[in-house]
Structures are given as structure tokens and as C-alpha cells.
Amino acid sequence: MWRKAAAVSLVTAPILLAVATGVDPALGDDQGYGIYRAHPGATQWHSLLLHWAWVLFVPGLLGLLAPIRRRGAGPARVAWVAVLLGLATFSALMAMDFFLLALEQTLPDAQVAAVDTRFQEQLLTVAGWQWPGLLGWALAMLLVPVAAARARVVNWWTAGAALVGMALYLAFAISPVPVNLLGPVVLAGAYAAAAWQLLRPRAAAAEPDSFGVFRARTGLAALVAAPVVLGAGVVSAPSGTFAAHPTQTQVSALLLHYGWLLFVPAVLSVAARGGRFTRVAAGVTVLALLNFSALMVGDAADLAARQVLDAATADRVGETLGGYPLFTFGWMVPGMVLSLLGLVAVLAGAAVDRLARWWVPVLGFAGVAAFLVVPVGVAGLAGPVLLLAAFGLTGREPRRPREETGEPVAVAG
Numbered sequence: 001m002w003r004k005a006a007a008v009s010l011v012t013a014p015i016l017l018a019v020a021t022g023v024d025p026a027l028g029d030d031q032g033y034g035i036y037r038a039h040p041g042a043t044q045w046h047s048l049l050l051h052w053a054w055v056l057f058v059p060g061l062l063g064l065l066a067p068i069r070r071r072g073a074g075p076a077r078v079a080w081v082a083v084l085l086g087l088a089t090f091s092a093l094m095a096m097d098f099f100l101l102a103l104e105q106t107l108p109d110a111q112v113a114a115v116d117t118r119f120q121e122q123l124l125t126v127a128g129w130q131w132p133g134l135l136g137w138a139l140a141m142l143l144v145p146v147a148a149a150r151a152r153v154v155n156w157w158t159a160g161a162a163l164v165g166m167a168l169y170l171a172f173a174i175s176p177v178p179v180n181l182l183g184p185v186v187l188a189g190a191y192a193a194a195a196w197q198l199l200r201p202r203a204a205a206a207e208p209d210s211f212g213v214f215r216a217r218t219g220l221a222a223l224v225a226a227p228v229v230l231g232a233g234v235v236s237a238p239s240g241t242f243a244a245h246p247t248q249t250q251v252s253a254l255l256l257h258y259g260w261l262l263f264v265p266a267v268l269s270v271a272a273r274g275g276r277f278t279r280v281a282a283g284v285t286v287l288a289l290l291n292f293s294a295l296m297v298g299d300a301a302d303l304a305a306r307q308v309l310d311a312a313t314a315d316r317v318g319e320t321l322g323g324y325p326l327f328t329f330g331w332m333v334p335g336m337v338l339s340l341l342g343l344v345a346v347l348a349g350a351a352v353d354r355l356a357r358w359w360v361p362v363l364g365f366a367g368v369a370a371f372l373v374v375p376v377g378v379a380g381l382a383g384p385v386l387l388l389a390a391f392g393l394t395g396r397e398p399r400r401p402r403e404e405t406g407e408p409v410a411v412a413g
Contacts, residue, residue, distance in 0.1 A: 001276070005283055006063020007195035013056035014165075014191050018184035020049035021173060028176050033112050036097070037104035044326045047097035051331065054091035054137070055290045058083055059283070061140060064148045064194060065211070072150030073211040079143035080215065086136005088261055092294030093133055095331070099301045102321035111309065119304035124250035129257075129297055141166045145194075154197045161190035219269025223395040224388065226266045227367075230259030231384030237376035242299065243306040252376075253299035259384075260293035260339065263391075267346045270355065270394050278349030285342025291335030340368045347390055356394045364390035 025039035169183025233255030238245035271282035367386030
């Protein structure tokens with residue numbers, strides 16, 4: 001099931017990338033403010049499709065890495081971290097196009113430039129979002145094909161085509177149509193071939209599974225790290241306005257983002273030991289978490305707006321942003337709702353699969369409910385603490401049925 005889902009993602013992601021690149025209104029030499037204002041529909045579709053393209057590359061690339069054992073394990077470890085923390089963070093930056101559109105539809109270009117400049121001057125945001133996002137995106141797209149080819153999951157021709165497609169995308173992404181489509185088209189062909197090769201039956205390599213051990217240990221660590229980092233983000237959230245606490249706002253947004261993101265390897269760790277329902281619930285939850293964690297960059301964007309604009313104008317920008325249906329229903333609502341419900345569903349599946357006792361999903365449900373009721377401050381720690389208890393308990397050895405030793409067992413002859 002995992003390989004089929006990864007193959008679908010590998011085929012779909014570059015197609016979405018091609019469509020998003022084709023409808024981008026900011027192509028060619030004119031990259032100034034006002035373009036989004038003139039093309040609001042194209043801007044929204046471009047940003048949403050581009051975000052989903054990079055999101056779908058996450059399960060696709062993880063699927064290419066999954067069969068690796070010892071051969072290629074070195075670059076695979078780096079690529080695995082780059083995909084989960086870097087590429088996922090890079091996809092979050094697509095939300096800034098929606099924010100810039102809201103600015104351009106509310107303010108004159110001079111004020112749009114001032115808010116955008118203030119956002120780019122936030123050192124913690126740049127260092128915590130843009131740097132790891134760009135670096136992780138590049139490493140993920142370059143190292144995964146190499147590691148997969150080294151482990152003979154795909155052939156070197158396929159890996160080379162993926163690298164060529166990436167190079168063409170970097171060189172011509174903002175060139176006029178159809179030149180800018182060269183990279184996505186080559187990537188679509190390369191990853192379609194990779195998906196076909198991934199689905200081919202193959203015998204397990206006769207070598208130690210060192211990469212599998214790495215993934216298993218990291219997933220178990222994430223069961224604890226995710227709620228801990230989330231709790232740190234909750235506690236560090238400012239009690240007053242964002243503008244009055246700029247450093248706290250940026251730190252909290254970063255910690256919340258990486259806290260939700262660390263739940264991705266956590267739920268995958270549970271699903272690896274669970275049944276079909278648990279695996280399906282984990283797959284949906286992973287996609288939802290990639291969307292939900294990305295929304296935390298909105299705190300840094302709102303901070304920049306409130307540092308430059310008066311409160312009423314900043315509120316008007318926020319209302320404009322919230323009024324985009326593609327952003328609300330294509331990103332925000334499914335990300336939040338399915339993330340929170342999915343975490344509980346994964347824990348329920350773990351209980352059904354006897355990986356945890358029945359009251360573990362009850363703890364998870366209570367943690368989600370507490371987070372919704374009190375999301376910030378010291379009192380808000382109740383939610384992360386309950387989630388820590390719930391997911392920490394799923395990391396224990398599976399609970400086996402009790403063996404009866406008092407009577408002999410009848411065996412069919």
C-alpha cells in the first residue's frame with residue numbers, strides 16, 4: 001500500500017508543478033508589486049498548486065527511500081531529514097503569495113513593499129523558515145534520486161533525468177511559457193519512470209537494513225520530540241499582541257511549525273507496526289500535518305503587517321486573506337481538521353492493533369481537545385502533555401495476547 005501511494009504521489013506532484021508553473025502570473029522580467037493584484041485568480045491557483053506539488057513530493061520521495069537498506073544509506077539519511085524538515089518547510093513558504101495578494105488588494109504598492117521588507121528583515125523567520133526550507137528543498141530533490149539509484153531502487157538514467165529536470169526548473173522557472181515548463185515536464189517523465197520502477201517486484205537485498213534501523217529509531221524519538229517541541233511553542237506564544245512581542249512571536253511560530261512537522265515521522269512510526277486502518281489514517285494525517293504546520297508562517301507575516309500598519313489596516317489584510325476560498329478550503333481547513341482528527345484516529349488504530357491500550361486514544365482525544373480550548377500559555381501545556389503521554393505509550397513494545405499455559409492447546413492434524 002505504501003509503495004502504491006508513493007507512486008501516485010511521484011506521478012501527481014510534477015504534474016501539479018507543471019500546471020502551477022504554467023499559470024504563474026509573475027513570469028518574465030516584470031517581477032514588481034501589483035502583478036498579483038492584476039491576476040488574483042491565477043495567483044491563488046499558482047500558490048495552492050505549487051504548495052500541493054511540493055507536499056506530494058514528500059510521500060513520493062520518502063517512498064523512493066523506503067526500500068534502501070545498506071547500499072546508499074548514507075545519502076538516504078541526509079535526504080530523509082531534508083524531505084521531512086526541509087522540503088515540507090519550503091512548501092509552507094507558498095503561503096506568502098496569498099499574503100502578498102491580500103496586501104496588494106488592500107494597500108498601495110508602497111505599503112506592500114514596506115510590509116514585505118519588514119518580513120524579510122525578521123532574522124529568526126528567515127533563519128528558521130527560508131534557510132532550512134531552501135536548503136532542504138535542494139538537498140531533497142538532488143539526493144533522493146542519487147540515493148535511490150545507488151541502492152538500485154531506480155536506474156541511473158531515471159536519477160539523471162530527475163537531476164536534469166531539477167536543473168531546468170531552477171534555470172527557467174520564471175521564464176515565459178513554454179520555456180518554464182521544460183523542468184516540470186522532464187521531472188514528470190523522470191518520476192513517472194521512478195514510480196514504475198518502485199512498483200516492480202524485487203527480492204530484498206541480502207544486506208543489513210541500516211537505513212531501516214535509522215528510520216525506526218528516528219520515528220520512535222519523534223513520538224516524544226513532537227509533543228515536547230509543540231509544548232515549547234505553546235508556552236513561548238506571546239500573551240499580548242504580536243507587535244509587542246516580536247521575538248516571542250517568531251520563536252513560537254517556528255516551534256509550533258516544527259512540532260506539528262515532527263508528528264509526521266511519529267505517526268509513520270506507529271503505522272509501520274499497525275494494520276491497514278492505521279496505515280490509511282497515518283497517510284491522511286501526514287498530508288494534513290504538512291498543510292497545518294505550514295500555516296504557522298502566518299504568525300510571522302501578521303507580525304510584519306502589524307509592525308508597519310495600524311491595527312485596523314492589519315486586521316483588514318487578515319480578513320482579506322481569510323476570504324480566499326482556495327486558501328481556506330484548499331489548505332487551511334483540511335490541514336487543521338484532518339491533522340487533529342487524524343492524530344486521534346492513528347492512536348485509535350494503534351489500540352485496535354494492540355500496540356497500545358484502549359485508553360491511549362482517549363488521552364490523545366483529550367490532548368487535542370485541550371489544545372483547542374487553551375492553545376497558548378502555560379495552561380496550554382495540558383494538550384501537548386496529554387499527547388506526549390499518548391504517543392509515548394505507543395512507542396512501547398506491542399502488547400501481546402496472554403499465553404495460556406495451564407491447559408494443552410489442541411492442534412489440527
